[in-house]
Amino acid sequence: MSSCPDADLDLAGRLADAAGAAIRPFFRKRFAMEAKADRSPVTEADRAAEAAMRAILAAERPEDGVIGEEYGPDRPDAERVWVLDPIDGTRSFVAGRPIFGTLVALVEAKIPVLGIIDQPIARERWIGAAGAATTLNGAPVTTRACAALAEAHLATTGPGYFTPASWAAFERVRVSARDTLWGGDCYNYGLLAAGHLDLVIEDGLKLYDFAALVPIVEGAGGTMRDWQGGVLTMTSDGKVIAAGDPRLIDAAVAALA
Incomplete structure (x- = not known):
């Protein structure tokens, strides 16, 4: 309940x-x-x-x-x-x-x-x-199983939201993922919660961009964290990972680092 x-x-x-x-x-x-x-x-x-x-x-x-x-x-x-x-x-x-x-x-x-x-x-x-x-x-709704980054369908809103350094980090994940969907904003997180995407990674988000997404992703069986693997709070820096399968978090954090 x-x-x-x-x-x-x-x-x-x-x-x-x-x-x-x-x-x-x-x-x-x-x-x-x-x-x-x-x-x-x-x-x-x-x-x-x-x-x-x-x-x-x-x-x-x-x-x-x-x-x-x-x-x-x-x-x-x-x-x-x-x-x-x-x-x-x-x-x-x-x-x-x-x-x-x-x-x-x-x-x-x-x-x-x-x-x-x-x-x-x-x-x-x-x-x-x-x-x-x-x-x-x-x-x-529930997320789907996907334990390997090489099998993950990745999404992000667009490259313009990253800094040069964070874009280079994101690219390390992108080249390891199965494919990448561009665009979508909050809709991507709904698709992830419903089992249609595996991973969403973004930079530059504000609290109003991600606060609502956390209970939705996690209530569907997924996990949301910052780029260091920390829990998202009001003071998080806007670097966000959403994984449908919690096993993807460690792989994404390692690649981003």
């Missing part, structure tokens, strides 16, 4: 519902868009979705903290913090590709304990919670 109260699971679902309702009217339509300081895009849909989620949290959980990609932190030192990425994969959203997702996480004592990946166009929703099996649209 999940250690997350049903009320938290219900609230997380309603946050994802509100984000999806805000996003869908903009999909494959004309909308305002601008570039952030790091040249990544932000759209009306990103902001509308996060505002909708924050409004619910302000009304129902005013004592909890909130960290969101678009509107920053509010009480980030609280014991319980909701971590929101309204559209993870904004470039895919802008291009009309339905492989982006809304990420909702609950972090307690700096550890992610609840996560949702919601794809609001395909209506696919992964839910993971500490102590519970991960589900996709209500049905349990």
